[in-house]
Every structure is written in C-alpha cells, then in structure tokens.
Amino acid sequence: MGALRTFVTGIAPEHLPAFLVGLLVAVGLPFLRPADRPPFVADRWAVTLLGVAAAVHVALPLGHHHGSYLLQAGFLLDGLAYALLAYFAYLGRGWRVGTALVVPATLVGYLVVVVRGGEDPDQLGIAIALMEIAAAGIALRGLPGWRIVGNIATATLVGVFGAIVWIGSFAAHTAADASSGAPAVASGHDHEHLGRAQAGVIMRPWTGPANPTAAQAKAAADLWTTTRRAMARYATVDDALTAGYAWPLGKHSGPDVHMENKAYRADGRQLDPDRPEMLVFSVANGRSVLLGVVFVMERAGEPGPDPGGPLTRWHAHNLCVSLYPPGIGIVTPYGGCPALSLSGTIPEMMHVWVAPNPAGPFSDSVDPAWSRAYLAEHGAAARNAES
Amino acid sequence: MRRDVVLVLVCVQIGAGVLAMLGELLFMGGNPLYVWEPAVRVLVAAILAGLLHKRIGALVGMMALQVVSLIGVTLSAVAGALPGVVFTPTLTGLLTGVGLPVAILVLCLREWNARHGAPPVSGHAAEVRR
Numbered sequence: 001m002g003a004l005r006t007f008v009t010g011i012a013p014e015h016l017p018a019f020l021v022g023l024l025v026a027v028g029l030p031f032l033r034p035a036d037r038p039p040f041v042a043d044r045w046a047v048t049l050l051g052v053a054a055a056v057h058v059a060l061p062l063g064h065h066h067g068s069y070l071l072q073a074g075f076l077l078d079g080l081a082y083a084l085l086a087y088f089a090y091l092g093r094g095w096r097v098g099t100a101l102v103v104p105a106t107l108v109g110y111l112v113v114v115v116r117g118g119e120d121p122d123q124l125g126i127a128i129a130l131m132e133i134a135a136a137g138i139a140l141r142g143l144p145g146w147r148i149v150g151n152i153a154t155a156t157l158v159g160v161f162g163a164i165v166w167i168g169s170f171a172a173h174t175a176a177d178a179s180s181g182a183p184a185v186a187s188g189h190d191h192e193h194l195g196r197a198q199a200g201v202i203m204r205p206w207t208g209p210a211n212p213t214a215a216q217a218k219a220a221a222d223l224w225t226t227t228r229r230a231m232a233r234y235a236t237v238d239d240a241l242t243a244g245y246a247w248p249l250g251k252h253s254g255p256d257v258h259m260e261n262k263a264y265r266a267d268g269r270q271l272d273p274d275r276p277e278m279l280v281f282s283v284a285n286g287r288s289v290l291l292g293v294v295f296v297m298e299r300a301g302e303p304g305p306d307p308g309g310p311l312t313r314w315h316a317h318n319l320c321v322s323l324y325p326p327g328i329g330i331v332t333p334y335g336g337c338p339a340l341s342l343s344g345t346i347p348e349m350m351h352v353w354v355a356p357n358p359a360g361p362f363s364d365s366v367d368p369a370w371s372r373a374y375l376a377e378h379g380a381a382a383r384n385a386e387s
Numbered sequence: 388m389r390r391d392v393v394l395v396l397v398c399v400q401i402g403a404g405v406l407a408m409l410g411e412l413l414f415m416g417g418n419p420l421y422v423w424e425p426a427v428r429v430l431v432a433a434i435l436a437g438l439l440h441k442r443i444g445a446l447v448g449m450m451a452l453q454v455v456s457l458i459g460v461t462l463s464a465v466a467g468a469l470p471g472v473v474f475t476p477t478l479t480g481l482l483t484g485v486g487l488p489v490a491i492l493v494l495c496l497r498e499w500n501a502r503h504g505a506p507p508v509s510g511h512a513a514e515v516r517r
Contacts, residue, residue, distance in 0.1 A: 019478075155405070
C-alpha cells in the first residue's frame, strides 16, 4: 500500500472534511497576533491548539451527517467551547481554567464513545486529543500552584489516553475479526474495521463490492482446501523444523507460534499453498498442533493478490526495531517508537487457518483460549516442543 | 513563558515515550532490558527541561535530544527504501516524530537567541522576554 494511501486510510472518511478544515486553521492561526500588544508565547500556542480543536469539532458534523443529532450537537458544543477559549487566549486572559476543565471532559467523552464501540479511534481523533492535552498542559502551567502538577498531569494524560486508545483499537480489531467469519465485508467505512489508529496493524481497505462474487467465494474455498491438503505434512513442529521453518526470536511455545521459512520468503512465489512463508502452531507441554499458515509478500508495500475478494484480506504490521538492546515492538497510537528505535511496516500478509478457527478461515488472529483447547484435543507429542 | 511551552511539549514527549516503552516491554515478554534505555531518555529529557531556565547547557542538550529524534525519523524513512520494510507516514507519527521535535527545537533556538542578546528568529523582541 502506498504511503499516501496509508496516510489517508488512517483518517476515517467521515472525518476528512474536519481534517482539511483543521489543517487550514493550523496553517493560518500561528500568524494571527493582536495588533495592540505583543502576545505571550503561551497564549499564541493556546490560540493555535484550541483554534484547531475548535475548527475540527465544528466541522465534524459535515462528515457525520448520518450520525445522531445528539452526537452532532456534542461536536458543535465542544467546538464552540474551544472557539471561545481560543478567543480568550487571543485576548490574553481567562482561558486557562476553562481549558483545564473542558479538555479532560472532552477526552473522557471521546474515550467513552471509543470503549463502548461507538467509534473506531482514528488518526485525526488521536492527533486532536494530543493537541488538546498540550493546550491543557500549557493552561495548567500558568495557574498558580498547578505548575508541577500540570507537568505530571500532561505526561500521565498522554500515556493513559494512548493506552486506552491502543487497547480499544486492538479490542475492536479482535471483535471485528471474530465476526468476519461471515462472508460480507462492507466496503464502506461504517462497517469495515480498518484499524485506523494504525498502531501495530495497517489494514488494506477493500474497495470492491461488499459481498464476494460466486467466483471469489469459490476461489477462497479452493485456496483453503488446497492449503489444508498441502499442510497435512506438518503434523508437529518437528516436521516444520525439518522442512526449514525456524522458531521465532525467543519464542518456543504459545497459542500462536509463527515459524518462518526464510527460503520461501524470497522464492518469488505469492500465495503458493505448497510453500507458505510461515506456519502457525499451538505449542505447549511438549505437544504441538498446526493451526494455519501465513502467506507473506516478498516486498513491503506490494499489495498481495486477493482471489477471494473481500474474503481474502491482507494486512501489514508497523513495527519498532530497537537498536540496543535489539528488540521488536509495535508503533503506538501516537505513531512513535521507544527511543533509539526505527519504525517500519513489513510486507503484507494473510492468514489461512487449516484448523477450524471460530473467527473464520481467513481471520487475522486466533483466540488463545480456543487454541489451547484445540491443542489439548488434537496436539501430538513433538521432540522439539517446549515442555 | 517560552520555557513553559517547551516544558509542556517535553511532557507530551515523555508520556508518548513511556507508552512506547511499555508497548515494547509487553511485546518482548516483559524483559526489563527494554526499560533502561527509554527510561534514561525520559529521565534526561525531564532533567534538561527542569534546568532550561538555569543552564544554557540544558538548552543545548534539549536541542541535541530533538535532533536525535529527527535523525531517527529520517533513518526510518531511509530504511523504508529496503525491500523488506516500508516507511509508513501517519498523521500522529508526523505530529510527534517531526512536528513536536521541530517545535521544541525552534522554541529552544529562540530562547538561545534571546539569552545571547541576538535578535530572535522572528517575532517581536518583547515577546522573547516573556
């Protein structure tokens, strides 16, 4: 997926008008200065941060025209409150207490909507929240007795808000995944989960019809049947190791152990049921069982073939690679990595579950509890499985 | 007043940095080796931010820290040219990886200019003193 497309995918389509309005305001407001006096630096920052938040909130109903009146009224009310605070910041007085009160209330409201599944957190929502937190931090710094508390509150709020969004985003992805066993995947933004927080998972949007054609359904079924038949030779991890698959870094047991075959990663073949780039095993107590395979594209950014249309969806992971000590993490909702790390998105991949994964044969993940139960019932003793 | 804004922006960086550290810690099975380096970065940033108004060295250190952050983003973008990985620009990534360090860098630079009696990079002279 191209860089621009990935960037745009991170912003929900219904938020695009608000994003453009916010961008215009963000470019223009820093140049706004009162003519009668030199402004304080903090006031100027507050004008910009609160002004952008106001513009985005006021413009949100432009895209949310199918949303409830209550939600739209909430956006407008919030936007007007921020606009008023930005105006007071422009005047250089009376904005700090209001900002310190309105920002936490807005963030709590947003998180309630996210946690209750009312909205998939997207890049615009997270970016605006970050700007609001910064505005509240600047406000608190200027209130007597709140300077130190303000600093601590700012850092804590950033961390806690990010953590809740991160957890909410993963929960939404898992929930969407669990319900994707059904054939229909809507192409509209309202029903398609695209992980717009882009924190660890980059989904490729499906732009075709929501339901698969007969040919696509048959192609998906054929892919699953062929893969299942070809994978019968990998009963345990011993068979996989013999065939050239290797353990992942530091992980020899678990409900979804991904073993990679480096030779297959660079063999120039795509979606070859005989040579999947990864095998997924459930491994514990000296036993293992094959759950499925992962087809991985050779080059990052290259879209994988989707014979099954909306049924065979690809995704990628944006990861952090820390230099010292060498390690892997995932990109946060703020798009960042730990210090001295590099970030990057690895090639697209698609799971095909040869075991009866309740989430569906092409789901992105497997429920750990189901995997353990499946291992207990179908697992076989393996010499190399960790006991 | 400029120092106040820098302090708040550094606090935002610290919060985001701690979150990233926790993410990697979870991913690497809770191995404490992955704590020390981000923790040192957070500590250094906090100390430098606290000393901004007293020591010119803190100002220089803060600017150096931001330059290191920008180099990291640049290296990530360069690494995206490799076949196995691609650079993914996101709105929040650009905001925290580029916007935030650049903003802190510019504010520190203006503070530096103000302390050395040079005219500010831009803006009103009186504003610098505030």
